[in-house]
Amino acid sequence: MAVDKSVLVYERVSRETFSEEICHKRLPAVLRGLDLGHATRRWTADYLKEKVGKRSVKLHVCPTERMDFVGKNFLYKTLPFDEFVTRASKSTQCEFFICKEEKYYLRSLGDDPRKDVADIRLQFPELAGDISIPQLFSQEKLFSSVFRISSAGIHLWTHYDIMDNLLIQVCGHKRITLFHPSDALYLYLCGDKSAVLNIDDPDLTAYPLFNQAVKHVCYLDPGDVLFIPALWFHNVVSLDFSVGVNVFWKQLDDKFYDPRDTYGNKDLLPAARAFQIGDRAVKALQELPDDYCDFFARQLVSRIQNKCYSKT
Structure with missing residues (x-):
């Protein structure tokens, strides 16, 4: 079995350092000490509920911690934002869709998901002013800014994205496990997602090659930013109630991307x-x-x- 590798950590990087020493290497990196604005101090559950209020949001509801996008073990539901945050910040529910221990996950969408990309400035203008997006890439290349909230314990399935992105950890803590793109043959892919749900204790009878994949592991604290290069597989575990923003940008020419792709996850x-x-x-x-x-x-x-x- 391969030994897990740690993800390199960089302090207070400039745009030049990011471009020449980090992005150019095509390796994930944890970036610390960046100016993220007021969000890391303000975005408590109570603050989020007060600012956004009862506007409806669409979310995933799962009876277990381990979400399975291949087997679809979750429901799509709509709740007022403040009620969603109340539920997501608790371990058990008085009111529920499936069971008392159900988990919640919000991935913000465009106003019309078929036509519009996620943009925190448009979908959550009450919060957008709190967060400062690190200016580490050309802004004309910006594709989307995705607001995310997760219940404690949620495991988000292993997948890859076709664009470079920054995962900005605002509230709570996460464990991220990444796999190099060349390990694709060991991950038993269904499209852009791995069929191996439990990466900590995999079923090696069903997935005998999985142990050949090398894990690159890091832990994010509030204020940390993870650079995830395009095509790197990543598995995300929210260790507690977690709030973050993902920023995606096109590192290649526009001609390689599907213009109808509002989620940013269609293959080039x-x-x-x-x-x-x-x-x-x-x-x-x-x-x-x-x-x-x-x-x-x-x-x-x-x-x-x-x-x-x-x-x-």
Whole structure:
């Protein structure tokens, strides 16, 4: 079994340092000592409820701590924001949808999720002035700013994003486990998500290759910022009631991104085309007898490895 690796920590980085020494390396990094405004002092549960009030929000409700996006073990519900925060900040509920121990997770959406990206300035203007987004990237590349609130104990499934992002931890504490993009073959992917729910005690009968994946682990305190490079898989555990903001930006030219993608999680356009071609190739090979299919499939894989795999 591979030994867990720690994520490097940097203090009070400038934009130049971030660009030249951190972002350029394509490795995750914890950034400390950045100016995040008043949010880390103000954003208590009571303050959030007072500022936002009873405006309705859509959220995930899960009967267990471990959310499963593949198996869909949660419900989508709507609650007044203040009631949601009250529930999310408690361990047991007097009123509930599923059970007394249910957990809550909010990932803010655009006003029309089919057309609009998440923007804390638009969806939560009462709070946006409290937080200062670190100016570590070109603002014209900004894609979205996602407001997040989690109940204590919530495990968010392992997944990757196609854009670089900063996870700003405002309130509470998180454990983040990351996996290098090259470990994709060990994570049993269903789209952009891993089927391995319990990364701490995985079922190695069902997922025998998982132990070959190397974990990069860090813990975030209030005021910490985690840089997550595009394509790095990450699994997030909220150790207590947790509030944060994710800021995503396009590190590549706009032509690579699907203009209809408001969540920022669709594969890049060349990759999406390649997957479609790959599906047709698999279907064509399956017309052959098994031994012939196996023979030519291995040749196809070899061609892709020789042409596309990184040599480093």
